[in-house]
Amino acid sequence: MRCRGLLVGLLPWLAGCGAVVSEPAAIDQAALLTASCSGCHARGGQAIASLDGMPATELEAKLLAYRNEAEGGSSMHRMARGYSAEQIALIARTLGE
Amino acid sequence: MTAGLTRRRLLATLSALGLGALLSPASQARTAKAGIVVVGGGFGGATAARLLARLLPAARITLVEASPHYVACPFSNLVLAGLREMEAQTFAYSALSGEGITVARARATDVDTVARTVALDSGATLSYDRLILSPGIDLHWGALEGYDLAAAERMPHAWKAGPQTLLLREQLRAMPEGGVVLISVTAAPFRCPPGPYERASLIAGYLRQHKPRAKLIVLDSNEAFSKQGLFQAAWRQHYGDMIEWRSASNFGRVIRADARAMELHTDFDTERGDVINVVPPQRAGAIAARAGAANASGWCPIDATSFESALVPGVHVIGDATIAAPMPKSAFSANQQAKVCAIQVARLLAGMAPEPTTLANTCYSYTTQDTAISVSGVYNNADGVFSNVPGAGGVSPSGATPAFRQREGRQAADWFRAITREAFL
Numbered sequence: 001m002r003c004r005g006l007l008v009g010l011l012p013w014l015a016g017c018g019a020v021v022s023e024p025a026a027i028d029q030a031a032l033l034t035a036s037c038s039g040c041h042a043r044g045g046q047a048i049a050s051l052d053g054m055p056a057t058e059l060e061a062k063l064l065a066y067r068n069e070a071e072g073g074s075s076m077h078r079m080a081r082g083y084s085a086e087q088i089a090l091i092a093r094t095l096g097e
Numbered sequence: 098m099t100a101g102l103t104r105r106r107l108l109a110t111l112s113a114l115g116l117g118a119l120l121s122p123a124s125q126a127r128t129a130k131a132g133i134v135v136v137g138g139g140f141g142g143a144t145a146a147r148l149l150a151r152l153l154p155a156a157r158i159t160l161v162e163a164s165p166h167y168v169a170c171p172f173s174n175l176v177l178a179g180l181r182e183m184e185a186q187t188f189a190y191s192a193l194s195g196e197g198i199t200v201a202r203a204r205a206t207d208v209d210t211v212a213r214t215v216a217l218d219s220g221a222t223l224s225y226d227r228l229i230l231s232p233g234i235d236l237h238w239g240a241l242e243g244y245d246l247a248a249a250e251r252m253p254h255a256w257k258a259g260p261q262t263l264l265l266r267e268q269l270r271a272m273p274e275g276g277v278v279l280i281s282v283t284a285a286p287f288r289c290p291p292g293p294y295e296r297a298s299l300i301a302g303y304l305r306q307h308k309p310r311a312k313l314i315v316l317d318s319n320e321a322f323s324k325q326g327l328f329q330a331a332w333r334q335h336y337g338d339m340i341e342w343r344s345a346s347n348f349g350r351v352i353r354a355d356a357r358a359m360e361l362h363t364d365f366d367t368e369r370g371d372v373i374n375v376v377p378p379q380r381a382g383a384i385a386a387r388a389g390a391a392n393a394s395g396w397c398p399i400d401a402t403s404f405e406s407a408l409v410p411g412v413h414v415i416g417d418a419t420i421a422a423p424m425p426k427s428a429f430s431a432n433q434q435a436k437v438c439a440i441q442v443a444r445l446l447a448g449m450a451p452e453p454t455t456l457a458n459t460c461y462s463y464t465t466q467d468t469a470i471s472v473s474g475v476y477n478n479a480d481g482v483f484s485n486v487p488g489a490g491g492v493s494p495s496g497a498t499p500a501f502r503q504r505e506g507r508q509a510a511d512w513f514r515a516i517t518r519e520a521f522l
Contacts, residue, residue, distance in 0.1 A: 028440060032454035035436035039429055040459075040508075042515040048508045073494035073501070075459045075473045075508070082475025082489030083455060 030094040033087055036079075037095060056096025063088045128446045131156040134215050134225040136205045136384055138162030138190060140169075141416030141431035142231035143520040148439040150197045153446070159223055160193060161215065163204040167521065170289065171428045172513050173258040177266050178299035180466050186258055188521035208388035210409045227442045229404075229413045230390060230397070231431065232382025233257075234288050237395065240378035241283070241354055248356035252373040256288060268372045269303060275310040276371030281351040281361055283378045284318040286396065288417050288426045291323040291472065293376050295462035298328065301336040302465055314368060315342045316361060317349040323425075324462060324472050324492050331464035351375075381418035388412055396420045401478040403451035404438035413438050423485050424476055429458050432516055437478075453479035455486065461509035468502035469509045 040048045051059065066072060066080035067088065080088070131153060135146045138160055146160040166189045175181035190200045203217035208228065215223045236254060238245045244252070253265040269278070278300060282293045297315050304311040321344070322328070332340045343349030343363075353362040360369050380386075380395025390397045390406040397414040398407040399421065406412045415438050416431030424430045433456055441451040459473040475489035493505060 028444065028452055029454060031440055032437055032452060035433050035440070036455070036457040038436070038519055039432045039516045040512050042518050048511040048515065073497065075471050075493075075505075078473040078489060078491050079457045079459065079475055080489075082457065082486035087455060 030090050033091050034094050051095050054096055056092045059096040060089055060092035063092060128153050128156055128443065131226045131446045132224055133158050133227050133442065134161060134223050135229045135231060136161045137231035137233060137382065138167055139231060139233050139416065139431065140428040140520050141435045143193060144432045144435035145229050145231060145415060145439045146198045147193060147196060148436050149442065152439060152443040159199040159201055161201045161203060161205045161217065163202065165202060168258040169517065170258045173262050174296045174299045176262050177255065177296065178303040179266065183263065188517060192522055205384045210388060210412060213411060226446060227411060227413065229415065229438060230385055230388060230418065231416045232384050233417050234379040235382050237378040237380050242352065243354040243356065244375055244377050248354055251356040252354060252375050254375050254377050256376055265374055269300060272308065272371045274308045278311065278313045279361055279368055279370035279373045280315045281375045282315060282317045282319065283376055286426065287376065287379050290425050291460055291462040294322055294328045297340055298331060298464045301339050305336055305339060313340045316351050316363060316368065317343060318345050318351065320344050320346060324470055326495060327470045327492055330495065335465050385414060385418050390414055400481040401483045402453050402481050403441045404434060413442060421483055423474060424458055424483055425460060427458060427460050428516060429460060432520060461505060461512060463506060467506045469505040471505055
């Protein structure tokens with residue numbers, strides 16, 4: 001894991017998070033992936049389901065459940081099936097606490 | 098505030114801003130003086146301008162929009178049915194002005210893609226390093242014989258929310274009991290594929306309550322439509338035989354409108370209506386063609402990874418104006434394409450290649466005032482081409498409980514609040 005430029009100054013905060021997210025290219029991918037989320041799950045309560053304060057582990061487990069529940073018919077079930085476990089982990093680490 | 102929250106916020110901010118690779122000093126120096134012009138202040142343009150202002154705080158970002166406020170199309174069918182007021186559809190640009198975005202209240206009249214300039218009807222000329230066009234749709238007047246600007250005052254389209262929405266609402270209110278409402282649907286592609294059928298549902302809901310002997314006929318230039326099975330089941334359940342849908346091959350294709358006689362002519366038939374709503378032929382907003390970004394179809398081919406025009410370099414196109422199938426022409430798509438495009442524009446300005454990713458869309462449609470159905474899709478945009486992710490997406494379950502349909506109705510309302518907040522508030 002290597003971080004350059006201004007990222008170095010942010011390492012104390014990043015240190016507690018997964019290596020994937022602190023890799024610059026992965027941060028851009030995290031931003032691209034979570035572009036699908038923020039239109040519904042905006043911060044501050046104006047959302048279908050607020051993600052504010054949700055731990056990353058809980059968010060990842062929920063997304064995986066949506067992905068794996070074959071009988072689930074909600075829009076989240078239908079969308080989560082389009083993401084890999086790795087993508088879900090990155091989304092959860094990005095949006096979760 | 099806990100340390101965890103601080104770290105979470107910082108990470109979220111970093112991630113939301115796509116500041117990963119963009120943070121290097123070389124990238125910052127490259128992008129500092131960049132000029133980015135965004136044309137069109139809808140869900141796509143407003144979202145793109147806002148994210149770019151956060152991604153590239155030193156860049157010059159100008160949003161060109163002729164109207165002082167935006168009137169949202171999603172949820173405007175509720176206005177038609179008397180369930181919502183236009184004020185709830187209307188958004189100003191004041192928040193954007195406070196975020197370092199120059200909002201130019203003008204119409205973009207031309208683009209010089211060699212000199213990289215945009216001409217405005219105010220007389221001003223804006224130069225750009227990257228141009229993002231989010232012009233939405235223009236109605237293609239005359240493409241349906243007899244349907245022009247004047248005809249739309251008698252037979253509203255209400256396909257751009259605003260005075261047309263209120264005109265159609267007033268006509269529905271004034272219609273005598275036992276009257277006939279006609280909705281003509283143009284051949285795909287058009288803005289908001291499920292929109293005409295949500296509209297039929299909510300108008301039927303209004304009629305059932307206020308004019309129960311009225312009839313609603315959908316004359317469709319298509320053979321099938323979005324969420325068709327779910328819509329038709331809801332129509333039978335809630336409105337009995339009030340709604341009749343005619344496919345293109347079943348005399349549904351309208352070939353001529355006669356606004357004076359209040360008649361629509363199909364291939365073999367003529368239908369008279371007391372209220373007639375025409376969802377007319379459409380194409381990309383005119384500035385796209387001026388920029389050379391629209392092809393013979395009237396829509397804009399793009400590289401799906403970068404949203405850069407396939408026809409003119411340095412020009413990106415997002416939202417309804419694009420050829421992005423299987424992504425639909427929806428506010429959800431436009432908002433999300435805007436965010437992905439903004440990140441790619443920032444990467445390109447910093448000398449980095451666009452990064453493929455996965456995108457998603459959900460469109461909710463009301464079938465009654467408090468129940469809704471939805472269609473979702475997930476898409477990859479690698480190698481410049483959109484593709485469906487196999488095994489993902491699809492529509493709400495058939496035969497779901499009323500509680501499920503009501504839950505999707507609430508989700509739709511929450512979606513509208515969240516997306517308008519992200520774009521405008």
